[in-house]
Amino acid sequence: MRGSMAEIASDLPERRRIEALYELHGREITARLYADCCDRELAQEAAQEAFLKLQGRIDAVREPIAWLIRAGRNWIRDQFRSRRRFADAPMDGDAIIDEVDGPLETVMASETRKQIAMALRQMSVEDRQALVMRFALDWPSARIAAALGTTASAVDMRISRAKSRLAGLLETMGVEGNVA
């Protein structure tokens, strides 16, 4: 999060700076937006829209990462306000299953992936944020704490409880141990 612009040479053309920022933080932005919407395509699209919006104002934005996340969240919010988008959202996980192919099917049964998606949607955004940062971005607790504005111990507690809650949700869905 911090020093994101300092890592990019300021004498580069704006487009190159945005691309460099996208390379450095695009996945982080996508992951954090994913925690909001639980929709891979929507999160990717929102992240790209946010970076495109940065064009022409990169020098005016003080905290580009925070700005990008806000812009992406607002874009997602607008999309969900649209009835059609809302209706198309893969709330039952079917769209996720359809996209699974290749060796991943041998690693994780599509039914399990569907159930994980459904379970994540039943959890709070804060829990999903913490889980995404830990298990998708591999962030240490201190970095997650800085991003969420809390302490590392609180993050550890939140992740522990979130995992427990997820296990309970999966159990109610019939997912048992040794699923992976």
Place this chain on the structure above:
Amino acid sequence: MSLETNANRPEEREIEELLRTYFATEIPKRLPPLPPPGSRSPAGASARPRRRLTAAEWIAYSALAATVALVLAAHFTNAPSRLVPVGASIAAGSAPEALPFDDDADSCENDGLLASVELRDLEYSVFERRDPIRTSRFVTDEGEFEQRTLVRWKVYSIYEPRTGERVQWSTPMVSVTVLPFTATAVPANR
């Protein structure tokens, strides 16, 4: 939460493994390339419905439509039906500049419009530009008259810092002044 231990319940390590595998597919390490500026993001762009208008845009477009309707209504109701337009050859030169244009006659500031816009978190600005004054002359039973028409445009700009969106619209305001015209008042060289 039950305190009982359930042998079927996924263990913590299994949950972590599940999540890592799941997120690896949902949030891949390799991102799609950033589309060029001016284009839309490729993911889902074709299937995405049109963006719905924001509240500010709705208000702006509604205000613009209402203003245009008012201008048209005013134009048709105030048309000088009794007056007969005279060609440009009737009087050489421009209108008597000594006669001041009643610039304050139109005091429409659109305060009502701005008050209805949610401006708590928005930055907005208003500036004005004017079109050149158009003149027409008429001959009536009571003499010659000149009609001056001034169109002023108020350009409103609202910036929403949260989304980085800027909405801009303009509203025309028409001022029509009819003045008695005397050719003798115009200098010969004009």
